[in-house]
Amino acid sequence: MPCCSENVLSADNQQERLDTGWIVGFVDGEGCFHVSINKVKSMRLGWQVLPEFRIVQHERDLQILHRIREALGCGVITTNHGNRKELRVRGLKNLNRVVEFFESHKLQTTKRKNFELFAKVISMMNEGKHLTEQGLTEIAEIASQMNRQTRRRYLESPETIRQTPLKR
Numbered sequence: 221m222p223c224c225s226e227n228v229l230s231a232d233n234q235q236e237r238l239d240t241g242w243i244v245g246f247v248d249g250e251g252c253f254h255v256s257i258n259k260v261k262s263m264r265l266g267w268q269v270l271p272e273f274r275i276v277q278h279e280r281d282l283q284i285l286h287r288i289r290e291a292l293g294c295g296v297i298t299t300n301h302g303n304r305k306e307l308r309v310r311g312l313k314n315l316n317r318v319v320e321f322f323e324s325h326k327l328q329t330t331k332r333k334n335f336e337l338f339a340k341v342i343s344m345m346n347e348g349k350h351l352t353e354q355g356l357t358e359i360a361e362i363a364s365q366m367n368r369q370t371r372r373r374y375l376e377s378p379e380t381i382r383q384t385p386l387k388r
Contacts, residue, residue: 237287237291238287238288238291240291240321240324240325241325243288243291243325244322244325244326244327244328245328246275246284246288247275247288247322247327247331248327248328248329248331249329250275250276250277251273251274251275251331252273252274252275252276252367253271253273253331253334253335253337253338253366253367254271254272254273254274254338254366254367255269255270255271255272255338255341255359255362255363255366256269256270256271256272256363257269257270257356257359257360257363258270264351265351265352265353265356267356269341269345269350269356269359270310271310271315271338271341271342271345272308272309272310272315273295273308273309273315273318273338274306274307274308274309275288275306275307276300276304276305276306277304277305277306277307278303278304278305279303279304279305281305282297282305285297285305285306285307288307289307292309292317292318292321293317294309294313294314294317294318295307295308295309295314296308296309296310312342312345312346315342316342316346319338319339319342322335322339323339334366334367337362337363337365337366338366340362341359341362341363344358344359345359
């Protein structure tokens with residue numbers, strides 16, 4: 221009799237995989253869906269839309285970041301600051317995977333609203349709308365409704381105010 225089971229559904233393997241409901245709960249508490257708009261002169265419109273999904277944990281919990289990354293099938297783990305580690309997902313291809321996961325497995329807290337806005341931005345980027353002035357302004361408006369609801373630099377820039385008057 222072999223010493224190790226080749227059955228991927230064995231009890232040992234079940235304990236190694238994270239339950240999707242557990243991931244949702246963890247992200248509800250610890251995850252962040254964020255969209256920044258950065259001034260980059262080399263970009264066609266002078267601005268870059270940078271959406272990201274992230275989770276920051278103390279280095280003692282690094283294993284959980286690896287397991288979540290494995291469950292999502294994407295992401296990079298780096299040092300955030302000092303003894304904090306971060307799982308970060310960027311890039312449309314990878315962010316589409318994250319959106320797909322959380323559309324199938326619904327968040328339960330107010331973070332769901334942030335996710336829905338985030339997913340809308342990802343959809344707009346998939347359509348190339350972030351490459352137009354109108355789309356960029358719409359994305360900035362959506363991003364300003366996320367998380368702490370602060371005004372974004374893009375919406376306050378003299379170039380944007382001159383080009384696109386905002387309804388206040």
